[in-house]
Amino acid sequence: MKVDLSDTRKIIQQYRKKKGILIPLLQEIQADYGYVPKESVDLISKELAIYPVEIYGILTFYAQFYLTPRGRHTIKVCQGTACHVMGGKEILDYLSNKLEISEGETTKDNMFSLERVACLGCCGMAPVVVVDNNFYGRCTIQKLDKLLEKYQEIK
Ligand code: FES
Secondary structure (H helix, E strand, C coil), rough: CCCCCCHHHHHHHHHHCCCCCCCHHHHCCCCCCCHCCCCHHHHHHHHHHCCHHHHHHHHHHHCCCCCCCCCCCEEEEEEEEEEHHHCCHHHHHHHHHCCCCCCCCCCCCCCCCEEEECCCCCHHHCCCCECCEECCCCCHHHHHHHHHHHHHHHC
């Protein structure tokens, strides 16, 4: 798929000749595209004379950045201690099997991306799953099936 780089060019212009710009620039690119395309990295490297390895160093260090397109909905499964004890691993495995993707991947129809996260700070609700920005506690397989159905309809 060819990436339209006109937005990347506009964003680069805003950051030109500023110092310490790489993280906010990449955040803005991701906000615009939903991820940071390789083509945008190449253009940033060329226009701002920054080595690609430096850009990828930041992209791979910070968990907030994505290098591939994300699904319409992102499902995060907590794997903190409390959630793990309460079945978080089984939930992650179930979703991985059901969606036919591993964590960090996106379904072929671009509907769901699946992620593992550390403690979300609401251990009393373990096991916890977050879909987009909505928290769901005391998750069971039955609840997950209903959630998938619900979000499948939100396009
Ligand atoms: S361990 Fe899952 S919310 Fe704390």
